[in-house]
Amino acid sequence: NQNDYTSAFFQGTSEETSGTGSLAQSLGFKYSYGKSDIKERLYENNSWGVQDTDLYNFVNLKLSSIKEPFVIGINGATTHDDKIPSSMKKIHYLKNEKINNLLNTFHYSDFAMYEFIKEIENKYPNTIFVIFADHCGSYIDDSLENYMIPFAIYSKKLIKKKYYDTVISQRDIAPTVLDRLNYKYKNMPKSFSGKSLL
Numbered sequence: 409n410q411n412d413y414t415s416a417f418f419q420g421t422s423e424e425t426s427g428t429g430s431l432a433q434s435l436g437f438k439y440s441y442g443k444s445d446i447k448e449r450l451y452e453n454n455s456w457g458v459q460d461t462d463l464y465n466f467v468n469l470k471l472s473s474i475k476e477p478f479v480i481g482i483n484g485a486t487t488h489d490d491k492i493p494s495s496m497k498k499i500h501y502l503k504n505e506k507i508n509n510l511l512n513t514f515h516y517s518d519f520a521m522y523e524f525i526k527e528i529e530n531k532y533p534n535t536i537f538v539i540f541a542d543h544c545g546s547y548i549d550d551s552l553e554n555y556m557i558p559f560a561i562y563s564k565k566l567i568k569k570k571y572y573d574t575v576i577s578q579r580d581i582a583p584t585v586l587d588r589l590n591y592k593y594k595n596m597p598k599s600f601s602g603k604s605l606l
Contacts, residue, residue, distance in 0.1 A: 409436055414478040416441065418467050420457035420485030432481055441470065443485070451493035457485035459493055460517050464524035476532070486517040487541075529564055536563045536588065538581055561585065561605075577602055 409415055416439035417432035433440050443457040446466045451459040458466075463484055471478070490509040492498070493516070501511045521539070528535055541557040559576065561567060561584060579602030586593040587604035 409438060412477070414438065414474045414476070415480070416470065416474060416478065417481040417483075418463060418470070419443075419483040420446075420460065420463045421483070421488075422457070437481065439470075441466070451495070454485060454489035454491045456488040460484040460486040460520035461493075461523075464520055468524070468527060471528075471531070484517060484520075486520070487513055489513065492516045525562075533565050534563075536561065536566055536585060538562075538585060540578065540581065561588075572605060576605065580605055 415437045417437040418441045419432075420443055422442045422444065443453070446458050446462055448465070449458060449462040450465070451462055453459070463482065467480065467482060471480070474480075486492075490506070490513050492512050496512075496516060498508075498512050499515060500508065502508045525537060528537075538561050540559040557578075559578075559581075561581070567588065579600065581602070583593045583600050583602050583604040584606060586596075587606045593600060593604065
């Protein structure tokens with residue numbers, strides 16, 4: 409906000425949800441939107457909120473009226489449940505119905521994100537995407553691998569592909585993005601306990 413970025417947080421659940429909405433607002437996001445703000449929907453809700461396609465469509469709509477540059481956060485509700493929109497055909501991955509439902513949810517959520525990223529890249533080619541899970545639920549087993557979260561920083565235009573085969577932390581995300589934007593994050597107040605991957 410101090411560097412004239414417009415900041416907004418979007419989520420598929422209620423905007424005041426204690427875990428996310430109020431946290432985003434306390435972190436300084438100027439605008440915060442939740443499922444009650446999303447009036448136009450293609451699909452029925454799941455038990456948590458709106459499906460990712462509807463959330464991304466709403467984000468796209470709001471971005472057209474937001475001043476650049478911007479920093480936004482998006483927290484989808486699709487993978488918080490194991491239900492895909494009823495109009496979508498399920499893929500048969502496994503006989504285990506519980507795991508098969510989860511895999512279908514991940515497949516749909518990934519597709520929705522892919523479509524969203526393509527649209528944003530066309531409109532805002534200098535965008536840096538940070539993609540990660542907030543946590544992994546212990547659906548399959550209780551091994552350590554089950555608690556490792558997927559994480560990527562992506563920009564077709566601004567970041568060269570590189571794979572890090574190492575354990576990193578969510579704490580490393582903000583320093584990495586700031587480092588790529590040429591902000592000297594080490595000189596900032598002690599807001600970060602992580603380090604830049606760059």
